[in-house]
Structure formats: C-alpha cells, structure tokens
Amino acid sequence: MPRYKVMVDDNFHYMEEDERYELGTYHTRAAAIAACRDLVDRWLQEMHEPGVTAEKLYEHYISFGEDPFIVVIEGTDPDAKFSAWTYAKERCAAICRG
Secondary structure: OOOEEEEEEEHHHOOOHHHOEEEEEEOOHHHHHHHHHHHHHHHHHHHOOOOOOHHHHHHHHHHHOEEEEEEEOOOOOOOOOOOHHHHHHHHHHHHHHO
16 A cells, blocks of 8 residues: 655645645655656756756746645655755756756
C-alpha cells in the first residue's frame, strides 16, 4: 500500500483548496520527492526562455507555478518534507546559468 501522496497547489490560486489536485501515490519517500522535483523541473523548463534571469523565472514560478507537497498517508515521517519554492529557486539558478 502506498505510504505517501503528492498533492499540488497552484501558486496563482493561493489558498484555494478547490484548485488542488493529487499528482499520485508512492511507496517510498524518495519516489514522492522525485515526483515533486520532476513536476517543478518540467514547469520551469516549459516556462524558461533564452535570456530570462533566474530571478525573473523564479518570480514567475512563485506567482503561477505548480506547488507540490507530500502528505504521509499512514503513520508519520518527519523527513517527508519538500519545499517546492526552495527547490525552484535552486533550479532557476541552474537553468538560467546553463
């Protein structure tokens, strides 16, 4: 039985739970984190344009991007944390640098 669920909020619709959706369920924390990272990476790649700065891409992300987070379905796991905003900031720097 899957132990982790990844839910996704929409930064454009902040605090609007009816805009939230389930990305999927996962048996391991690592798989859930990988799914979160993949979603953020895909969004940033789709929105990136040549010449855009990391700061501008990040501003666009926090205004309009998808914001995945992990929910532990059964039991507890204090290490099942993922900050999409922190990850996006790191990825914006890498994407715009490369």
